Amino acid sequence: MVRKPDYQNSDVPKWASVDAYFSQKLAPEDTALRTTLASNAEAGMPTHDVSAVQGKFLALLVNLSQAKRVLEIGTLGGYSTIWMARALPPNGSITTIEVDPERAKVAAKNCEMAQCSDKVDIRTGAATEVLPQLQGPYDLIFIDADKPNNPTYLEWALKLARPGTVIVGDNVVRGGAVVDEDSQDGSVRGVRAFIDMLSTNECLESTAMQTVGEKGWDGMTISIVKS
Ligand code: DHB
Ligand code: MG
Numbered sequence: 001m002v003r004k005p006d007y008q009n010s011d012v013p014k015w016a017s018v019d020a021y022f023s024q025k026l027a028p029e030d031t032a033l034r035t036t037l038a039s040n041a042e043a044g045m046p047t048h049d050v051s052a053v054q055g056k057f058l059a060l061l062v063n064l065s066q067a068k069r070v071l072e073i074g075t076l077g078g079y080s081t082i083w084m085a086r087a088l089p090p091n092g093s094i095t096t097i098e099v100d101p102e103r104a105k106v107a108a109k110n111c112e113m114a115q116c117s118d119k120v121d122i123r124t125g126a127a128t129e130v131l132p133q134l135q136g137p138y139d140l141i142f143i144d145a146d147k148p149n150n151p152t153y154l155e156w157a158l159k160l161a162r163p164g165t166v167i168v169g170d171n172v173v174r175g176g177a178v179v180d181e182d183s184q185d186g187s188v189r190g191v192r193a194f195i196d197m198l199s200t201n202e203c204l205e206s207t208a209m210q211t212v213g214e215k216g217w218d219g220m221t222i223s224i225v226k227s
Helices: 012-026 031-042 052-064 079-087 101-113 127-133 147-159 174-179 186-200
Strands: 069-073 093-098 120-124 140-143 166-170 204-213 216-225
Touching: 012 052, 012 204, 031 079, 031 101, 052 079, 052 140, 052 166, 052 204, 069 079, 069 147, 079 093, 079 101, 079 120, 079 140, 093 101, 093 127, 101 120, 127 147, 140 147, 147 166, 147 186, 166 186, 174 186, 174 216, 186 204, 186 216
Parallel strands: 069 093, 069 140, 093 120, 140 166
Antiparallel strands: 166 216, 204 216
16 A cells, blocks of 8 residues: 555644644754755755754754764754754864755855854765765764655665764654655655665664654654664
8 A cells, every 4th residue: 555645634734733832942043043944945955954843853863972072964944963062072073064055055054153163164075985085983873864865864874873872864754754664766766676675774773753743744753873
């Protein structure tokens, strides 16, 4: 059975208002984060940023893992970058890769506005070109770029990791389409191959969490590198 993506689900407005409630109470956005979303919209970017509560979740993962070096694959306008950069200790840094030079420029401006440029190193170029130039190990790696390339990004993440590194993969539910084993959608296929790799790699311990909220029905994987 092919399930249709459920973004039109009648509960979506309710999910969004619960997100707004939790965000207001637990993950408030300051002017810089709000302006970042406005700048991204003005630049015509897709609204693929994480939500505020997801941004706070990533920030907490940075804190929980005591990460000093973070790698993000897929900057977009830097919204998640800012959440994670702000969670870093004073000597921490985040390297973030963006394929689109215009988006990278907007992201750089956003990081400046959010007063975290000193911690953010934006690398412009295809991740497959940039990743071989990087020096590990990173303490936390957030994979959030073009989904068909997820398997390649995971291979690189493993090369740039150490035992204890946390690897997070965004958008692994795709409105439920992830369960369609015959899907011809490149993103679904990329995510399914990524999940297979997480499942079979003996150096990784992983789980996946579905989420609902202002971004509809989606979810993230979380893995730790064992050895
Ligand atoms: C898509 C990608 C994202 O990174 C995201 O957060 C939401 C959707 C997409 O490719 O559809
Ligand atoms: Mg994403």
